[in-house]
Amino acid sequence: MKPNLRSLPPRGSQILGIGSWQPDRVVTNEELSTKLDTSDEWIRQRVGIIERRYADSDETLVDMAVQAGRNALADAGLSPDLVDTVIVPNCSMPAQIPNAAARVAYQVGAHGAGAFDLNAGCSGFCYGLAVGSDLIRAASARYVLVIGAEKLTDFVNPLDRTTAVIFADGAGAVLIGPSKQTEIGPVVWGSAGEQADKLGIDEHGYVQQSGNTIFRWAITKMPSTAIRALDAVGLTVADIDVLLPHQANMRIIKATEAALRTEGLRDDVTIADDIQYSGNTSAASVPIALDHLRKQSRMKSGDIVVTVAAGAGLTYAGQVLVWP
Ligand SMILES: CC(C)(COP(=O)(O)OP(=O)(O)OC[C@H]1O[C@@H](n2cnc3c(N)ncnc32)[C@H](O)[C@@H]1OP(=O)(O)O)[C@@H](O)C(=O)NCCC(=O)NCCS
Incomplete structure (x- = not known):
């Protein structure tokens, strides 16, 4: 007979805190219309955007993720050293290594936490939330920070009107943890x-x-x-x-x-x-x-x-x- 590892009983997962961070710089449709062959009317009608936020050249994806993560931790009132896993869904890191998550974990105070990025494009946050939730449900993790973060302006041609009017920068985070009830459903x-x-x-x-x-x-x-x-x-x-x-x-x-x-x-x-x-x-x-x-x-x-x-x-x- 195969040995059976001792494991914790299955449990649910829940959202404990939430926070976001967006760069200060607001970019209006009017501003883009001075640089591109586009208009406020076209962008509102075809895309629905009125304004968006662009990070400055010295504000990185990691910086924004850290701010959002700190806001989610403060919202939950949880000490960061209790966070054992940090997941940073994104598709706009400038280099493949090092990942964003390890630096984010360190800077929010989750020293030594398991940390990985996850790339599923625009679906990334839903994927990351699912993975974090299931880690908690399987008792592999207890408190998980899931931080969707992007600096898409690093990858958008500012002269291409088909993309420059759409994509923007920012970060949003949830802190999740165990629960008696299931409050995060299966993905x-x-x-x-x-x-x-x-x-x-x-x-x-x-x-x-x-x-x-x-x-x-x-x-x-x-x-x-x-x-x-x-x-x-x-x-x-x-x-x-x-x-x-x-x-x-x-x-x-x-x-x-x-x-x-x-x-x-x-x-x-x-x-x-x-x-x-x-x-x-x-x-x-x-x-x-x-x-x-x-x-x-x-x-x-x-x-x-x-x-x-x-x-x-x-x-x-x-x-x-x-x-x-
Ligand atoms: C990109 C998108 C806004 C374009 O809208 P659309 O209604 O499909 O417009 P089209 O691509 O058919 O282009 C229509 C015309 O508008 C022009 N156009 C494109 N961007 C423009 C802009 N910012 N301002 C003015 N005109 C623009 C096109 O060049 C085209 O001109 P043409 O007819 O002379 O060739 C739309 O297709 C879209 O949102 N798609 C989904 C993209 C998306 O969500 N991507 C991210 C996934 S997470």
Whole structure:
């Protein structure tokens, strides 16, 4: 008979704290219109962005992740030395090594924590939250910081109007820990590597995308992934209190909303619209939007929150959360 390792009983996971960080510099559509052949009207109508934040040249992805992580720790009131794992979903580190997470762990005071980056493009935060939650549920970790962080302006050609108006910088963090109840549902995820060339970094180091292809793919994947995530926890679309789609494009958010309306999405649901003032911050967009919804008092304890994201890879993911 094989030996059986002594293990802790299975447990649930919950959100204990949340925080975000965005650079000071606000870049308006008007400012971009002075440098590019674009207009405030085009950007608002086609993308839904009014303004976005750009980091200065000396503010790094790690700097922003540290600030967001500290804010989440302060929100939870947890001593950083209790954090045993730090996950930094991102797709815009300037070099492959060293990773961001080890420096972030050290700088937030989680000295010696397990630390790794995770790249699933714009779905990265949903992937990272799932991995962190399952580490806790399996008793491999106790307190996990998941920090979506991006400095996309390092990879955007400022003269390319098809990308420069969309992508931006920032970081958002959640601190998660064990719970008697399951408050972070199982992830539903997937990929479409056969379409990898539709969104990526070109030979010049700049983001390139087939905007229309990504758009059409996202508006089918986002609602179907939300429905599958609800099904995985025995809920339906009518149970959603807060819909939190990746903030890629307001028209993708509206199309996701419209598809879910036909499945019973209630009229009183809160739908994240943070893209208007934050732009598309890829792996940081979901936690930044979550933090802003909380600060705007648009969520209440016990709300059923559905996160869903799709992006480079191509990848997609979603999960159901119970707001603490
Ligand atoms: C990129 C995106 C905003 C483009 O919107 P669209 O309605 O599909 O526009 P198209 O690509 O068909 O372009 C229409 C015209 O607008 C032009 N255009 C593109 N960007 C422009 C800008 N910033 N200002 C003005 N015109 C612009 C195009 O050059 C094109 O001109 P043409 O007809 O003369 O060739 C949209 O496709 C999109 O958001 N896709 C999803 C991308 C995404 O979310 N990526 C990240 C995934 S996480």
